[in-house]
Amino acid sequence: MGLAALADAPELAPARIAEGPRVRPVRPRVAIETPQLSVVIVNFCQWKNTARLTRQLRNCEAVRRGAAEVVIVDNHSPKSDIPRKLRKLSGVSVVQFGRNCGFARAVNRGSNRSRGEWVLLLNPDVTVHPGFLDEVLEKAQRFPAIDPNAGVIGFQLRNRDGSRQASAGVFPNLFRTVAGLLVPRSRRKCQHRPLSGRQQVPWVTGGCLLVRRDCFEQLRGMDETFFLYYEDVDFCRRAQEGGWSVWYEPALRVTHHFPLHTRKVPPPLRLVTRHALLAYARKHWSGWQSRLLGGLVWTEATVRRALAKRRNDAPAAECFGLMRELVGDVLHGREDATAAKIRYAAAFLSEVAAANDGKTSDTPSAG
16 A cells, blocks of 8 residues: 655636735645554543543644544443544544453554554553654655565653653563563563664564554454553564564654553453463463463462462452463463453453553653
């Protein structure tokens, strides 16, 4: 699919009325029928943040002239008047699931609903500067000349205080995963990249991810095996295996307010993230490595379950008991049993997600 070409409309010939002022040439407004860039936002219990981000995006010229659209996919958040108001905005569409289907499936639904040649994934807890989408669109249009195989592009992320946030990394293996326990959480999955210029990287985070539609369709979207976490790593890995390149472009940046490593991880969320790691290992690691990881996760769940029982925390103990069972379900491909445990954990995530709603800023961080 080629980028929609914008041909300048011919100027109207100036006319002169007898004894009257000269009429200035008028250039008709150019209408763009198909957006070139589609922004997909997956919302879960963060309607205030989503509405604020949507307002920031609509201030960009690309949205006002129809070159960009915003598609919001809601994973069964509590009832709110906000989605009704968002549907009334030009250039904005809202899709709502009847249950929490996970990040990967929501991204796929939003991308299938969208029309742009490039798809930009943005988390609701992101703040962008004025003109951000215009700059993204300009980068997207230039990238094929830089690298015809460019399929995925990640941008620079900043923390609320303006400090740099790691947003790219190397592919995880057993050694790196275990060694990561010895470093701060902010560096276990992602690593900081130099700011000297754009560079090819193994993978970039899905919190601010630009994907070429041809690449997305070739891969058939994100793997819906992943409910939350590691779907971005898997996608970038499959993209490279399919002949596409993955880039980190630090020239554009956004503020990501609440990355996972800055938040507490309650038992249900830990179950979900451990599932993602186990699923990634089963898919991409050798058999013995995935089994060894499974043993480590089983041991972790056993210890945490015992500690929860000692605290008389029955809900946490039950969750960690399910996490022990989850190890065998994932390693042996018991999809129905795995899905049931993920649904159980997901039912407790709304409070976690809603805790930071309305706490993002209209002003990007300095730095």
